Amino acid sequence: MENIIDDCIEMFASLPGVGKKTASRYVIHLLKNNKKELIRMYEVLGNAISKIRECPVCHAIIGLDDCPYCNQHRCSKGTLCLVQDFRDLIAMENTGKYFGTYHILGGLISPVDGIGPNDLNLVTLEKRLNAGVFHELIFALGTTRESETTQFFLHRKFQDLVQKFSTLPKGIAHGIGLEFTDELTLGSAIENRVPL
Amino acid sequence: MFLRSLSLLNFRNHHVVSLNFSSRFIIITGNNGTGKTNLLDAIHYLSMGKSYFHLRDESVVREGEDAFWISGTTDCDGRSDEIKVSFVKGNTEIKPKKNIFKNGKALRVLSELMGTFPVVMVCPQDMEIIAGGSDYRRQFVNEMVSHVSREYLEALIGYRKILLQRNQYLKSISGTSPADPHLLEAYDKQLESYASELFRFRESWLQDFSVLFKECYRFFSPLDESPSMKWKFSATPGNFYEKLQHSLVADQWKGYTSVGPHKDDLAFYLNGKPLKPVASQGQQKSFLLALKMAKHLYLLQKTGKVPPLLLDDIYDKLDELRFRRFMEWLNEHTRAQVFITDTLFERMKILNDRLGLNADFVNTNNGVIFYSGDVVTAG
Ligand SMILES: [Zn+2]
Numbered sequence: 001m002e003n004i005i006d007d008c009i010e011m012f013a014s015l016p017g018v019g020k021k022t023a024s025r026y027v028i029h030l031l032k033n034n035k036k037e038l039i040r041m042y043e044v045l046g047n048a049i050s051k052i053r054e055c056p057v058c059h060a061i062i063g064l065d066d067c068p069y070c071n072q073h074r075c076s077k078g079t080l081c082l083v084q085d086f087r088d089l090i091a092m093e094n095t096g097k098y099f100g101t102y103h104i105l106g107g108l109i110s111p112v113d114g115i116g117p118n119d120l121n122l123v124t125l126e127k128r129l130n131a132g133v134f135h136e137l138i139f140a141l142g143t144t145r146e147s148e149t150t151q152f153f154l155h156r157k158f159q160d161l162v163q164k165f166s167t168l169p170k171g172i173a174h175g176i177g178l179e180f181t182d183e184l185t186l187g188s189a190i191e192n193r194v195p196l
Numbered sequence: 197m198f199l200r201s202l203s204l205l206n207f208r209n210h211h212v213v214s215l216n217f218s219s220r221f222i223i224i225t226g227n228n229g230t231g232k233t234n235l236l237d238a239i240h241y242l243s244m245g246k247s248y249f250h251l252r253d254e255s256v257v258r259e260g261e262d263a264f265w266i267s268g269t270t271d272c273d274g275r276s277d278e279i280k281v282s283f284v285k286g287n288t289e290i291k292p293k294k295n296i297f298k299n300g301k302a303l304r305v306l307s308e309l310m311g312t313f314p315v316v317m318v319c320p321q322d323m324e325i326i327a328g329g330s331d332y333r334r335q336f337v338n339e340m341v342s343h344v345s346r347e348y349l350e351a352l353i354g355y356r357k358i359l360l361q362r363n364q365y366l367k368s369i370s371g372t373s374p375a376d377p378h379l380l381e382a383y384d385k386q387l388e389s390y391a392s393e394l395f396r397f398r399e400s401w402l403q404d405f406s407v408l409f410k411e412c413y414r415f416f417s418p419l420d421e422s423p424s425m426k427w428k429f430s431a432t433p434g435n436f437y438e439k440l441q442h443s444l445v446a447d448q449w450k451g452y453t454s455v456g457p458h459k460d461d462l463a464f465y466l467n468g469k470p471l472k473p474v475a476s477q478g479q480q481k482s483f484l485l486a487l488k489m490a491k492h493l494y495l496l497q498k499t500g501k502v503p504p505l506l507l508d509d510i511y512d513k514l515d516e517l518r519f520r521r522f523m524e525w526l527n528e529h530t531r532a533q534v535f536i537t538d539t540l541f542e543r544m545k546i547l548n549d550r551l552g553l554n555a556d557f558v559n560t561n562n563g564v565i566f567y568s569g570d571v572v573t574a575g
Contacts, residue, residue, distance in 0.1 A: 019289040109379065111364035117376060145357055145386070152382035 005031075057128065059104035059121050061086050074101045080128065081138040081190075082154070084108055084147070092140060095187035100138075103128065108146040109153060117153065129161040138193055139167040155196055165196040197272040197313070197501040198533045199239060205265040206258035208234040213564045219556040221534050223548065225541040226560030232537035235564070236317065236506040239535065242268045242279045243315040244339065245296050245306050253283045253294055270313050272501050277312060307342070307349045314343045314495040318488045319508035325487065326471065326480050330461035337462060340491055341401050344498035348397045355390035358383055359453055367451035375448060384440050387456060392433035394457040402427055402462075405494050412489035415521055416482035422467050423483060430459035481514060485522055492532065504533040511538050511547075527551055 005027060012023035030038045054060070055067040062068065069089070079100035083089050089102050105120045128134070137158065141147035155165055168189040181189075198220075204213040209231040224232045237256075240248040247256060257264045263284040270277045278299050286292035296303045303309055324332040342349040362383040369375055406425055413423045431439045439455045447453050464471035464483065471483060488505075495503045505526065511519060526534055538544050541559065548555045557567040 021289050111361050111368050116365070116368060117379060145354060146361075148386060149358075149361065149379070149382045152385060153376075153379045156378040156381060 057124065058102050059106060059124070060089055060102065069102050074099065075133060077101070078134055079136045079138060080134045081140050082125075083140050084142065088140065088142075091181065091183075091186060092190065095183050095190060097187040098190050105141075105150070108141065108144070108150045110146045110149075120150075126158070126161075129158055134162060136164040136166060137162045138190070139165070139196075140190070143170060166193040167196055169194050197270060197504065199242075199268055199313075199504060200271045200276070201267075201269045202235070202239065203267045204235075204238055206261040207238050207264045207266055208256050208258060210234060210238075210564065211258065215558065215564065215566055217533075217556055219554055220532075221536065221548070221553040221555035222558060223544045223553075223555045224535065224537045224558040224560065225539065225544055228539060230560040231564070232560050233319070233508050235558070235560070236319075236508050236535060236537060238266050239268070239315060239504075239506055240317055241266050241281050242270075243313045245281060245294070245309050248317050248319075249321065254285055254292065257283065257285060268313075279309070279313060307346045307353075310346060310349055311343050311499050314499055314501060314503040315506055316488055316492045316495070316503050317506045317508065318485070318510055319506075320510075320513050322484055322488070323480070326464065326484055330459070333462040334458075334460060336487070336491075337398065337401065340405075340494060341397055343495055345397060347393065351390045351393040351397070355387065355394060355457060358386045358390065359456065359458060362387065363452055366448050366453070370448060370451050375444070380444070384437060387440070388433075388437050391431070391436050391457050395429065395433050398427060398457075398460065404497070405490055408493045408497070409486055409490040412486040412493070413482060415489070415525055416485065416518060417479070421479070423471075423486070424465045424468070426463050426465070428461045428463050430455050430457065478515065478518070481518055485514075485518065489525065492530065502531050502533075504535065507534065507536045509537055509539075511536075511543070523547070523551060527553065
């Protein structure tokens with residue numbers, strides 16, 4: 001019995017921002033409540049596991065249907081927007097100012113954190129760029145030092161595959177990821193992107 | 197600029213300390229190990245947000261406690277600032293956390309504190325600036341320039357972070373695969389841009405500083421002694437990028453970047469010859485004191501604030517003549533607030549009376565006890 005509770009606590013503690021103390025509070029709360037809540041969570045999450053997947057092309061988190069971010073209409077715009085993760089894709093979508101496709105890198109290069117070029121979704125990116133349907137690659141990676149490194153690296157690596165490279169203007173507060181930028185600022189940033 | 201009050205909680209050996217200062221001279225006496233130097237280091241924390249002696253925040257928390265707290269009120273021509281530094285140790289639940297507040301507002305980055313309360317520490321360990329490795333001299337310069345230029349500190353932090361990434365990358369591929377030329381170019385370009393800023397600041401710092409330094413050295417030495425200093429740059433903006441490429445093979449093997457501003461050195465000379473081998477102990481001490489005096493004048497010139505001096509145990513380390521000249525300079529040529537620590541109350545009392553310092557006295561032998569200047573009769 002003790003092991004099961006420990007396992008539950010471990011599981012919650014693995015979530016971002018949750019420590020052991022908070023995790024134990026969650027577990028005790030869930031076990032006390034007549035298990036009703038627990039069963040409901042089990043169903044919802046189980047459903048999610050069977051119906052949610054990663055798009056093999058752009059790496060967005062999607063349902064069982066075709067990827068809404070990779071459809072014909074979006075591809076016809078000819079622009080590919082590079083973002084760090086799915087949250088940044090959502091932030092960009094919320095501006096209502098961008099209509100092309102995305103590619104999720106899955107991180108930024110930071111050897112100190114154990115992330116090298118091989119840990120990013122670059123194989124799929126290269127394949128997409130090689131297909132020749134994109135005339136512009138937009139970097140929307142934020143303005144941290146790691147995003148500067150990653151942007152410079154990708155710009156050099158793919159300079160022969162794309163005609164035009166652009167990036168969001170520095171208006172976004174230095175050192176802050178896209179996630180924390182408000183919609184209006186981000187919307188005007190994507191409209192006023194600067195060529196590299 | 198004056199420090200008007202200092203309060204501590206659980207800082208090093210001190211539990212609770214609360215002091216108010218009214219005099220320009222504050223003399224702190226007490227036996228070794230009673231925490232005189234710790235009081236000066238607490239003041240340094242208010243200036244730079246960290247220990248002068250490279251102690252980790254964790255290690256300055258009083259034994260058995262989880263956090264320390266330092267607070268001080270400064271006064272600069274009637275304008276008062278309240279600075280607080282607090283630190284809480286981490287554990288399995290929370291990360292260690294340091295907070296710096298200026299007038300009640302939490303600062304986002306350390307660079308916002310710079311220039312608020314510049315101080316000049318003088319302590320026995322400073323002989324390393326002359327005798328030790330180049331990192332002591334770079335630190336001496338970095339601290340000074342950071343107080344007068346936020347851009348410098350930010351370039352320094354940026355440079356260090358990218359350097360760390362580059363070194364880590366070189367280590368991670370060492371022996372397994374060749375470096376990715378595009379990624380390396382990304383790091384080298386970023387380093388180059390920070391490095392050229394550091395180079396520019398360091399050059400212009402030297403121009404201003406060496407003039408002040410030469411004037412200060414005159415205080416101790418005959419006119420025929422000519423001291424000077426010169427940067428030995430590891431690379432210039434013109435050849436840094438090239439040098440990085442040249443040393444790449446060796447660097448990759450070592451997992452370490454061997455050229456750049458982190459390898460710059462400041463070389464000292466006396467009469468055109470390298471200082472260390474030709475100068476006597478006394479001349480080296482004059483040189484060091486002149487460096488500190490010039491730092492005081494440089495900070496004054498650039499910030500418009502008169503930086504307090506923190507003199508740790510220097511009476512024992514200087515000969516009578518140099519000590520007297522230095523005190524004379526402090527007393528008659530500056531308006532600086534001066535904190536002095538010493539083991540012996542009696543000789544400080546004599547010094548106070550002879551120079552008419554009208555000092556406030558603090559004694560650390562049985563807890564921290566304050567004596568107002570005019571009621572001091574005995575240790
Ligand atoms: Zn997709």
